[in-house]
Amino acid sequence: MLSKKCKYAIHALVYLTDRYQQGPVHIQEIAEKQRIPKKFLEAILLELRNAKILHSKKGKGGGYYLYKKPQDVNLIEIIRLMDGAIAMLPCVSLNYYEPCEECRDERTCGIRDAFIGVRDETLRILSESTLEQIAKRQKIIGKR
Amino acid sequence: MLSKKCKYAIHALVYLTDRYQQGPVHIQEIAEKQRIPKKFLEAILLELRNAKILHSKKGKGGGYYLYKKPQDVNLIEIIRLMDGAIAMLPCVSLNYYEPCEECRDERTCGIRDAFIGVRDETLRILSESTLEQIAKRQKIIGKR
């Protein structure tokens, strides 16, 4: 399951995608519209900024705005940043690999194969899912 | 990520698959061979018994043994039992559905689609992965 933090991040980013290239949006507004605790959102946006996905502007009229292009930010990137590994086992993770304590020997472990398959499919699907796509889909559905 | 509980369960079940139809195996042995805390394993095996995957025999010479056929137990069943939902979002879970607090309206949420895809692929792959397969794979690899 994704953490709330991660879900908040996705919602906030989609919100900012709708405002792409329209100047900074301040935290308060995002928090209210997306019903996210303001201080928690603050920490999330800061992380996204440090990851160069967002930029920010201080002072009056300041706020956050999307720095990367909406078509260049996918769900994998966001999830990795917020929640860490995508894989269901540490020993099959590409970015957060750790040996399984339970396995005596990774080579003779019959369990890994299935989870490697799951990992690859998950990566495939979620990397195809960009902010642009999500925002677009939301608009189309909304019009029905 | 799978919990330790779930990983322990899988390892214990694979161990019991190797002993299928060879009488009860007692907790102590499984705990030692698979390096699982005995008391924790106890609780896990009990749950698997209540789910009719294992049977047990009390008293001297007692222990646990596989009740279902190894080809009829797959990873989905085990994970659902130990960790709950397979899906990454509660609102796309088949067996543990819950509405997303964050979404105002599920119909207009552009995020769900990707996660429905991930869920379906995960189900497909992990339901094809049975205890029989895992145990077999382990033996073949071990012989190399």
Added chain:
DNA sequence: TCGCAGCCTATATAATCTATAGACTTTAAC
């Protein structure tokens, strides 16, 4: 130079995961 709004560190609270304790019940063997 005033106040707005993001930046940063620390901490509180809650939930969940992992593990253990100990008393109880059933069964087999003698």
Added chain:
DNA sequence: GTTAAAGTCTATAGATTATATAGGCTGCGA
């Protein structure tokens, strides 16, 4: 029928992580 083995069950301790909040600091614009 007594004893010891082995699972059953309830309760709880301890550790870790997730979620949320507080409050002072910093840079920017008018």
